[in-house]
Amino acid sequence: MKAVVLSAGQGKRLLPLTESLPKCLLPFAGRTLLEWQLRALATQGVTEAVVVVGFAAKAVEAALERLDVPGLAVRTLFNPFYSVADNIGSCYVALPEMTGDFLVLNGDTLFEPAVLKTLLAGSTAPVTVTIDRKERYDADDMKVCLDGGHRLLAIGKTLPADRVDGESIGMLLFRGDGGAHFAGAIQAVIREIDGPRRWYLSAIDWLARNGGGVGTVSIEEYQWGEVDFPADVEHARRLVEGWVAAGRFALPMAERRRSA
Numbered sequence: 001m002k003a004v005v006l007s008a009g010q011g012k013r014l015l016p017l018t019e020s021l022p023k024c025l026l027p028f029a030g031r032t033l034l035e036w037q038l039r040a041l042a043t044q045g046v047t048e049a050v051v052v053v054g055f056a057a058k059a060v061e062a063a064l065e066r067l068d069v070p071g072l073a074v075r076t077l078f079n080p081f082y083s084v085a086d087n088i089g090s091c092y093v094a095l096p097e098m099t100g101d102f103l104v105l106n107g108d109t110l111f112e113p114a115v116l117k118t119l120l121a122g123s124t125a126p127v128t129v130t131i132d133r134k135e136r137y138d139a140d141d142m143k144v145c146l147d148g149g150h151r152l153l154a155i156g157k158t159l160p161a162d163r164v165d166g167e168s169i170g171m172l173l174f175r176g177d178g179g180a181h182f183a184g185a186i187q188a189v190i191r192e193i194d195g196p197r198r199w200y201l202s203a204i205d206w207l208a209r210n211g212g213g214v215g216t217v218s219i220e221e222y223q224w225g226e227v228d229f230p231a232d233v234e235h236a237r238r239l240v241e242g243w244v245a246a247g248r249f250a251l252p253m254a255e256r257r258r259s260a
Contacts, residue, residue: 003046004097005037006090006200007107008054008082013229022056023227024107025063029240033227034060035067036110036240041103042072043113044120049074050097051107052090054082085196088203091186098179104200106170110236111224112248118219119173125215126178127207129155131166133220140228142168142201144216152214155205166216168201169224173217181212 011023018026024034031039038049053060053076061076077097081089091104098104103116119130129152131144145154146165155168174182185203189195208214225239226232 001046001101001103002048002050002097003041003103003105004091004094005034005049005051005105005107006087006094007034007060008052008057008079008090009087009107010055011108011228014227014233017230017233020056022053022060024051025056025059026227026233028110028237029244031240032063033108033110033236034063035069037105037107038067038069038072038074040111040113040116041105042069044116046103046116047071047073050094051076052079052094053077054079054090081196086199088186088190088198088200089196091200091203092190095183095186098174098183100179101173101175102179104172104174106226108227109170109224110227110239111169111171112222112243114222114248115169115171115219115224118222119171119217122217123173123175123215125151125213126174126176127182127204127212127214128173128175128178129204129214129216130169130171130173131216131218132169132224133166133218137161137164137167142170142199144168146216150216152204152208152216154208155201166218166220169219170226172204178213181207185210185212 007024011018014023025032064074079090079093143159143164144166145163147153185206189203189206225236227236
């Protein structure tokens with residue numbers, strides 16, 4: 001299976017940490033955010049990863065050249081629109097890669113391998129959004145509304161509180177004709193007046209509202225985190241250090257010394 005990792009953005013909300021370094025290269029316990037993602041993907045049988053790059057692309061490419069993840073072939077795809085379009089632009093550039101069964105992953109989502117394992121085992125729809133649930137949701141959460149079961153009715157940051165059933169963690173799975181449906185939705189949304197400035201999940205919302213058969217899988221018993229704001233950095237560091245301590249990832253001895 002292939003994974004498309006959306007890592008073209010700078011992460012301006014993390015300035016000055018990301019002044020010259022994209023957030024996918026921020027270090028956590030001896031590994032970059034991107035490396036944690038790639039190693040988690042490899043543990044669940046993903047054999048190919050296409051990393052969409054933009055800001056500081058050469059730095060990301062250099063980091064990947066030094067990286068060796070057994071069983072995982074990694075290459076990059078440059079998004080020339082990263083500074084003028086939101087992440088829907090990265091998906092548009094990557095559409096030729098989105099065939100067969102594949103994953104789309106936000107470049108700022110950290111997750112333990114059990115998250116992906118649960119998604120792969122629980123997915124039954126052509127398009128599946130991985131969700132989590134919590135007591136309260138803030139303005140930046142990508143909220144979801146369900147039909148009372150697992151089918152997605154709507155997704156977006158501005159859903160009314162009484163319609164919110166969870167949040168997207170930024171990991172999607174496409175099977176069968178799901179990729180073709182997604183490609184059509186991306187092309188429809190990006191042609192709208194403000195289309196290039198939209199999130200790619202606007203296309204998932206479009207699919208859900210137009211009978212696109214979008215399902216969800218909840219991973220609320222497992223750990224994940226996104227790195228968007230300065231406060232997220234310390235949380236992410238504690239998260240991965242806990243994974244290492246619990247043996248969820250196996251760090252080589254040299255890396256253990258660096259992270260100590």
